[in-house]
Amino acid sequence: MTINPGKVDLVMANLVSAEFSSNYGPFAEKRGAAYYETEGGALVKNPHYPDASPVRYCDPTEVPELGIEKGTGLYDLIGRPRSVAFLNHPEQFMEIFAGVTGGCLPML
Template sequence: MYSWDGPLPEAHVRTVADMAGVLAAPDAAGEDPGRPLYFMYRDLAKTPDDHSWLASHALRYDMTVIPAGHVGPEFVKTKGHFHPANPAGTGYPEVYEVLAGKAHFLLQTRDASDVVLVEAVAGDVVVIPPGYGHVTINPGAEALALANIVSTAFESDYTQYVAMRGAAYYEMADGSLVRNPRYSKAALVRLVVPAPVPEFCTAHGTPLSSLVGHESCLRYLNSPEEYAPEFTGCLRDLAVRTVCARTP
């Protein structure tokens, strides 16, 4: 599948019903509740040695496939989650690679005082900095395939996205961004593109799978407190996007 040539386990599937609590139009969940929205393949490795190395470094390599389409008025997206802080008090980061298609990563702080839309295409590598929750959206006409590497030292926290019925903004199928009214003080969306981070060995066209076995490239995923300057530069601003003021 895509650029993956290793063993592939059965997918974990998120359906429309699973996503009902975070949709712009919750009633859309009743139209086809069993419809699969995206597929998650977790704990992958091309070889037993790769799997052993990842496990010994408390890391996991995953893939996600998000078919093109929409649910009600918005593009298909992931549920959204935050990462907790590590023992040093810094939030765990994550890194993604776009394998195929086009991705919008919608990042936000817990209070939505900073909201970021990362536009990425096949070959791009995107670092999710500490302290940011994230939703991944497929705004394209073809399936979006992603790889990611993340620490296994924590469980993702979905509670805020469920409590607030989604992220601070919804991306509609017409391309507009609509503010979620439950976030009364959400910042305007910053439009950014991925920036290479040499210290993390991330750059356009560098597969995440090639970093397995290179501790210096992936150490930041469990020890982010050591890399504050690098996280500051991992995304490059383009502009502040004016967003639609209407509510869903």
């Protein structure tokens, strides 16, 4: 889930498996995501998620074993099948990702 609190358009992309499809049913059933951001920037918990995890802020994480490093663009991964193979076969990369935490900090 991504929220753009800025006043300018957010440019972003997601890497997803070719076998992936979006399922927005739970969002419709629970009237949105687990948290809403108000105009003032405060995050408010959606009461339809009584067991929602706390919000975390995460820094980008490098995974040099797969060629995923700062400065590497998404298009740079074309022609590097190993760099994106984890999307379809994550079980083959558990050891590599076991130590990846993304520098996440809980929201205070």
